[in-house]
Amino acid sequence: MNNSFWQESIKIENLTIPRFMAAPLDGVTDSPLRQLIRHFSPTELLMTEMRHVACVSNEKDGRTLKYDPVEQPLAFQFSANKLDFIDQAVEKVIAAGFIMINLNCGCPAPCVTKSGSGSALMADIPRFIQIINQFTKAINGRVPFTVKIRAGYKQKNALEFAKVAQDHGASSIMIHPRTQPEGFTSRLDFDLARQVKEALSVPVVFSGNINSFAHAKRVHELTGVDGFMIGRALWGAPWKMREITDAAQDKVFTVDTSLALDYALKHLDLNLQCFGPRGFIPFKKQLPQYIRSVHDASTWRGRLLQTQSADDMRAMLQELVQPTQRQTSGISI
Ligand SMILES: Cc1cc2nc3c(=O)[nH]c(=O)nc-3n(C[C@H](O)[C@H](O)[C@H](O)COP(=O)(O)O)c2cc1C
Structure with a gap:
């Protein structure tokens, strides 16, 4: 394999972006986590959590469109099950400055698929064509339009589906090669991903x-894909993409316990800024990763998860922080 491959960018229409990018994780990769990922990874594409077109179109306070400018380059991900609301939602997203629009055709959650959104769209290609046509007409070339898919809904049809998406205007396909019943844990179908890559001319x-550069290299050998999305590895570990991109340049980037705890505190504060005084509650799902290397982590985790206020949580995290802060890999805190 050509070693410069990892240093090259990929081009999605007018956008030039690094090969590694952050995956959307609903309830996890929200604005606070994305801002912290940006501390470590200044140029990689980030993506919002999936939001239904009706929600974006109808909301009065524009909550789903809020982000901090540091999150750019930032793509917006939609879900949709019919044509209603697409035009208005697209206008709002473009006006808010998102640099790409992505359509989710991969979510396996029954609460999403029962309405025909997410991965259920893969089982209804005629309806998908209507929806994608509506998106590309509404976007009218102003930002790239991309589609995130699975191996299929109940049956694997990613190859046919990805070709249809490309033929109707998708300028990149992101594939998570598992079917809907396979959720997030079964064996990944590398062969199917390779077939999709070989059949398409747009970046896959x-x-x-x-979760490591070694794994990305193996995926590339097996599939030949152009880009790599990092999802759960970023959960409570905003430095993870930096670890991987540095490894791709034969460099070592590590975050020690002390810096991880500092970032836990930063993350807590960003959650409070973003979600108000109750913001410490959604932060609880990020905490276990941040503290996993502290001594007696499981006891601390139990205590932290039981805290009833942001002040208690902050005090407990500060108790954990080493008195002497170290600096790691040039990131100053
Ligand atoms: C909790 C959770 C939430 C997710 N939310 C989304 C989402 O909003 N949009 C989406 O396209 N994929 C979503 N995914 C799928 C991820 O983007 C990704 O494709 C999948 O987790 C596999 O990548 P990973 O092993 O790197 O996490 C979600 C996955 C998880 C576990």
């Missing part, structure tokens, strides 16, 4: 278990 991005 792989999503699934990328």
Whole structure:
């Protein structure tokens, strides 16, 4: 394999972006986590959590469109099950400055698929064509339009589906090669991802278990894909993409316990800024990763998860912080 491959960018229409990018994780990769990922990874594409077109179109306070400018380059991900609301939602997203629009055709959650959104769209290609046509007409070339898919809904049809998406205007396909019943844990279908890559002319991005550069290299050998999305590995570890991109340049980037705890405190504060005084509650799902290397982590985790206020949580985290702060890999805190 050509070693410069990892240093090259990929081009999605007018956008030039690094090969590694952050995957959307609903309830996890929200604005606070994305801002912290940006501290470590200044140029990689980030993506919002999936939001239904009706929600974006109808909301009065524009909550789903709020982000901090540091999150750019930032793509917006929609879900949709019919044509209603697409035009208005697209206008709002473009006006808010998102640099790409992505359509989710991969979510396996029954609460999403029962309305025909997410991965259920893969089982209804005629309806998908109507929806994608509506998106590309509404976007009218102003930002790239991309589609995130699975191996299929109940049956694997990613190859046919990805070709249809490309033929109707998708300028990149992100594939998580598992079917809807396979959720997020079964074996990934590398062969199917390779077939999709070989059949398409637009960039194909792989999503699934990328948690190290060694793994990304293996995925590339097996599939030939152009790009790599990092999902769960970023959960409570905003430095993870930096670890991987540095490894791709033969560099070592590590975050020690002390810096991880500092970032836990930063993350807590950003959650409070973003979600108000109750913001410490959603932060609880990020906490276990941040503290996993502290001594007696499981006891601390139990205590932290039981805290009833942001002040208690902050005090407990400060108790954990080493008195002497170290600096790691040039990131100053
Ligand atoms: C909690 C959770 C939430 C997710 N939310 C989204 C989402 O909003 N949009 C989406 O396209 N994929 C979503 N995914 C799928 C991920 O983007 C990704 O494709 C999948 O987790 C596999 O990659 P990973 O192994 O790197 O996490 C979600 C996955 C998880 C576990």
